[in-house]
Amino acid sequence: MQFEITREYIDYLKDLIEANDTLQLKKLLADLHPxxxxxxxxxxxxxxxxxxxxLVKGDVASDVLLEINEEDRRKFLAELPSExxxxxxxxxxxxxxxxxxxxxxxxxKREEVIAFIDNQExxxxxxxxxxYDEDSAGGIMAAELxxxxxxxxxxxxxxxxxxxxENIDEIxxxxxxxxxxxxxGVLSLKKLIQYPTQTxxxxxxxxDVISSLIDADREEVAQKMEKYDLVALPVVDYSGxxxxxxxxxxxxxxxxxxxxxxxxxxxxxxxxxxxxxxxFNVTKVRLPWLLIGLVGGIMGAFVISGNEEALEHIPNxxxxxxxxxxxxxxxxxxxxSIVVQSIASGGSNFHSIGRKLLKELxxxxxxxxxxxxxxxxxxxxxxxxxxxxxLAFTVSTSLFIVVIFASLFGTFIPLVLDKLKIDPALATGxxxxxxxxxxGLLIYMVIGQFLF
Amino acid sequence: MQFEITREYIDYLKDLIEANDTLQLKKLLADLHPxxxxxxxxxxxxxxxxxxxxLVKGDVASDVLLEINEEDRRKFLAELPSExxxxxxxxxxxxxxxxxxxxxxxxxKREEVIAFIDNQExxxxxxxxxxYDEDSAGGIMAAELxxxxxxxxxxxxxxxxxxxxENIDEIxxxxxxxxxxxxxGVLSLKKLIQYPTQTxxxxxxxxDVISSLIDADREEVAQKMEKYDLVALPVVDYSGxxxxxxxxxxxxxxxxxxxxxxxxxxxxxxxxxxxxxxxFNVTKVRLPWLLIGLVGGIMGAFVISGNEEALEHIPNxxxxxxxxxxxxxxxxxxxxSIVVQSIASGGSNFHSIGRKLLKELxxxxxxxxxxxxxxxxxxxxxxxxxxxxxLAFTVSTSLFIVVIFASLFGTFIPLVLDKLKIDPALATGxxxxxxxxxxGLLIYMVIGQFLF
Numbered sequence: 007m008q009f010e011i012t013r014e015y016i017d018y019l020k021d022l023i024e025a026n027d028t029l030q031l032k033k034l035l036a037d038l039h040p041x042x043x044x045x046x047x048x049x050x051x052x053x054x055x056x057x058x059x060x061l062v063k064g065d066v067a068s069d070v071l072l073e074i075n076e077e078d079r080r081k082f083l084a085e086l087p088s089e090x091x092x093x094x095x096x097x098x099x100x101x102x103x104x105x106x107x108x109x110x111x112x113x114x115k116r117e118e119v120i121a122f123i124d125n126q127e128x129x130x131x132x133x134x135x136x137x138y139d140e141d142s143a144g145g146i147m148a149a150e151l152x153x154x155x156x157x158x159x160x161x162x163x164x165x166x167x168x169x170x171x172e173n174i175d176e177i178x179x180x181x182x183x184x185x186x187x188x189x190x191g192v193l194s195l196k197k198l199i200q201y202p203t204q205t206x207x208x209x210x211x212x213x214d215v216i217s218s219l220i221d222a223d224r225e226e227v228a229q230k231m232e233k234y235d236l237v238a239l240p241v242v243d244y245s246g247x248x249x250x251x252x253x254x255x256x257x258x259x260x261x262x263x264x265x266x267x268x269x270x271x272x273x274x275x276x277x278x279x280x281x282x283x284x285x286f287n288v289t290k291v292r293l294p295w296l297l298i299g300l301v302g303g304i305m306g307a308f309v310i311s312g313n314e315e316a317l318e319h320i321p322n323x324x325x326x327x328x329x330x331x332x333x334x335x336x337x338x339x340x341x342x343s344i345v346v347q348s349i350a351s352g353g354s355n356f357h358s359i360g361r362k363l364l365k366e367l368x369x370x371x372x373x374x375x376x377x378x379x380x381x382x383x384x385x386x387x388x389x390x391x392x393x394x395x396x397l398a399f400t401v402s403t404s405l406f407i408v409v410i411f412a413s414l415f416g417t418f419i420p421l422v423l424d425k426l427k428i429d430p431a432l433a434t435g436x437x438x439x440x441x442x443x444x445x446g447l448l449i450y451m452v453i454g455q456f457l458f
Numbered sequence: 459m460q461f462e463i464t465r466e467y468i469d470y471l472k473d474l475i476e477a478n479d480t481l482q483l484k485k486l487l488a489d490l491h492p493x494x495x496x497x498x499x500x501x502x503x504x505x506x507x508x509x510x511x512x513l514v515k516g517d518v519a520s521d522v523l524l525e526i527n528e529e530d531r532r533k534f535l536a537e538l539p540s541e542x543x544x545x546x547x548x549x550x551x552x553x554x555x556x557x558x559x560x561x562x563x564x565x566x567k568r569e570e571v572i573a574f575i576d577n578q579e580x581x582x583x584x585x586x587x588x589x590y591d592e593d594s595a596g597g598i599m600a601a602e603l604x605x606x607x608x609x610x611x612x613x614x615x616x617x618x619x620x621x622x623x624e625n626i627d628e629i630x631x632x633x634x635x636x637x638x639x640x641x642x643g644v645l646s647l648k649k650l651i652q653y654p655t656q657t658x659x660x661x662x663x664x665x666d667v668i669s670s671l672i673d674a675d676r677e678e679v680a681q682k683m684e685k686y687d688l689v690a691l692p693v694v695d696y697s698g699x700x701x702x703x704x705x706x707x708x709x710x711x712x713x714x715x716x717x718x719x720x721x722x723x724x725x726x727x728x729x730x731x732x733x734x735x736x737x738f739n740v741t742k743v744r745l746p747w748l749l750i751g752l753v754g755g756i757m758g759a760f761v762i763s764g765n766e767e768a769l770e771h772i773p774n775x776x777x778x779x780x781x782x783x784x785x786x787x788x789x790x791x792x793x794x795s796i797v798v799q800s801i802a803s804g805g806s807n808f809h810s811i812g813r814k815l816l817k818e819l820x821x822x823x824x825x826x827x828x829x830x831x832x833x834x835x836x837x838x839x840x841x842x843x844x845x846x847x848x849l850a851f852t853v854s855t856s857l858f859i860v861v862i863f864a865s866l867f868g869t870f871i872p873l874v875l876d877k878l879k880i881d882p883a884l885a886t887g888x889x890x891x892x893x894x895x896x897x898g899l900l901i902y903m904v905i906g907q908f909l910f
Contacts, residue, residue: 041685168652177648195647196629200620233493235707237689254706255687265717272724273795274788281800285820292792299788303781310777311842324776325762328783329755332895336726336751340744343725348733368737390763436788443784
């Protein structure tokens with residue numbers, strides 16, 4: 007089961023596919039985990055991948071379908087009739103995965119597929135899940151769970167758990183409900199095993215249970231499960247009725263996705279991208295921010311041309327244009343990313359924006375002083391431009407002000423976006439760099455023109 | 459249990475602490491999860507936090523200790539005698555958490571604390587865990603697990619599981635071993651409940667079990683558990699002996715930490731930092747990259763002064779210095795971050811570096827062409843500098859070359875670092891920006907001087 011894709015393995019597989027050696031291929035695939043089959047399919051051509059995929063059946067086939075990337079899945083399902091999708095794939099999936107896959111289908115096909123699901127309870131659960139916002143607890147929960155009544159004893163519970171868990175991969179927790187399906191608590195399998203069979207579970211179940219409201223944001227759900235080290239989280243509606251459960255594997259995906267999103271934003275990439283994506287896709291997610299950077303560069307050109315007297319006043323000011331721009335950008339990205347990371351990890355929102363800015367001002371003053379002093383010493387000693395003290399003082403004064411401006415701006419913008427319920431990560435990366443670049447230049451030019 | 463820290467709550471708590479109202483405080487704390495107590499302690503002063511902390515006991519106290527940040531834990535433990543650390547905290551912890559906490563102590567105190575642990579088995583396990591590399595599977599696993607012999611039946615297993623699980627929070631999986639403690643498979647609690655008590659477990663346990671070698675890298679462990687949706691992963695030595703298990707909550711922390719580390723590197727921050735850290739700490743993680751940026755800026759100044767003829771040849775070339783620098787930086791950060799993200803998510807390392815660069819060249823050619831064409835049109839129409847076609851052609855030609863260089867360089871460096879087993883994320887952010895800035899300037903100046 008310890009599996010790594012090697013070039014030799016893939017070549018061997020390609021040979022088998024070309025030779026149509028179904029028997030040998032089936033034997034190879036039988037040893038593989040669905041996640042590995044999906045990985046292999048990604049390095050094969052679409053045609054080869056299809057041939058492989060049609061050799062697996064039942065729940066392995068539906069698991070592989072869930073593991074391949076969304077684009078391939080979409081293409082593959084587009085070619086299949088609704089009946090096949092429903093009966094060969096959806097039937098084998100948990101309700102949350104089924105709802106995700108159906109949610110990716112075109113509108114007209116959704117209803118058709120649901121109509122073909124033979125198990126009416128399953129169809130009903132999927133329909134309900136589809137009604138919740140994708141980014142809410144309802145949108146990521148599964149309807150499948152194991153629940154026992156608070157009035158039962160251990161023996162009755164064990165029997166019921168055995169019955170209910172037939173369609174569930176893993177149990178993790180057993181939830182305790184009242185006659186009205188309201189969540190009352192949680193029961194560990196460990197206790198069920200440890201206590202005598204006649205024990206009433208009301209004596210052994212844990213009444214404090216951490217749950218999520220059905221419309222909670224998925225990031226909130228992830229933070230809660232992470233904070234309390236939970237493997238599954240029950241989801242309730244506003245009346246406390248148990249509606250489903252969210253499992254940790256979904257949360258791991260959310261944490262990974264949110265982290266990737268923030269990383270992409272700070273890097274100036276506007277969407278999910280893999281180096282293996284098509285040249286067109288990679289270009290598409292890269293151009294938007296570069297175009298904004300281009301506009302920023304043009305504005306920079308206007309700032310310099312509009313303040314040409316500065317360059318005439320102090321010859322060789324141009325030498326330090328890159329330094330001012332780079333430092334403005336670097337400082338701004340640092341400030342904004344510290345704020346964004348703290349928000350993303352659920353850091354306490356306890357202090358006011360004013361207090362956070364005051365703190366940032368402290369850091370900025372030290373940093374600005376150190377940098378301005380170093381560049382002053384450098385300029386006074388080396389005097390690259392031959393422009394003497396005017397240039398040296400202009401560069402250092404500008405750098406000092408620019409660093410402080412960039413720090414405060416980089417801290418302020420994401421905090422404000424967060425207050426406005428806009429993703430603060432939007433303010434990181436190229437946005438901060440470009441804005442600070444222009445502002446930095448303006449400060450440098452104005453100081454060069456008037457101060458020394 | 460649904461808990462949020464409000465300013466009112468904290469104020470109330472501070473009043474109780476000042477009034478020394480131990481009874482009321484204990485009552486409040488009894489309702490809280492250890493993770494919430496730790497959160498509260500972080501917004502209190504050190505003195506207040508200590509008063510709160512000394513009111514909780516036993517496993518709650520040890521859980522809180524694990525949840526507070528490392529700095530506070532270190533300070534707190536530094537004041538306690540080794541005996542108290544061992545008997546009041548370590549005794550209540552799982553072996554992996556205990557090893558982490560002891561690992562944070564100064565060398566001379568470690569042995570003392572271990573000597574004071576009364577449970578010899580626990581002490582032995584901790585000592586063994588301390589011997590593994592922190593970043594390896596052995597360094598993050600816990601010795602506590604539930605294992606049954608392959609020759610037992612369901613009844614015997616249930617009894618043994620009940621006994622073994624007394625010191626374990628959650629079971630998740632039951633591992634099956636042979637007489638020599640070699641891992642043979644895994645058994646789900648679900649099956650134990652479903653099958654008759656006399657069933658021999660060799661008929662029902664799953665023989666394919668995904669495990670990790672004890673010296674595997676922790677990132678590899680995280681990728682494996684994520685890929686196969688595992689809640690716990692058994693760890694074996696090279697002879698297949700079962701040594702411990704890694705649980706998903708540790709992996710969630712690793713995924714979060716690795717993502718944060720990559721995010722920090724691309725943002726130019728050299729360590730873990732929270733906006734709530736001291737001004738000194740925040741400054742410390744920000745200055746290193748800013749100093750390198752400063753050196754980069756100075757090198758930029760040398761590049762311009764060394765190619766002064768360009769500025770004399772085409773007046774107003776200075777106008778577009780910020781544009782060239784910014785675009786070089788933006789493109790480079792995009793390229794490097796796409797590579798780093800793909801490596802971090804365990805993306806297939808299937809294609810050679812040469813092939814990846816060729817692909818990147820495709821993207822770069824399109825991007826470079828679009829950007830160069832747009833700025834050419836702009837310059838020909840507006841002619842800001844009044845320098846006419848020379849400036850327009852110089853800017854566009856330079857931008858074209860700079861974008862291609864920055865793309866390839868941004869892709870190449872992290873790929874090479876990864877091959878050399880150095881963290882590729884080191885190549886993102888300020889490193890790429892600074893290098894590309896200077897190279898971009900050089901290209902711009904040389905072209906301005908000689909080409910048009």
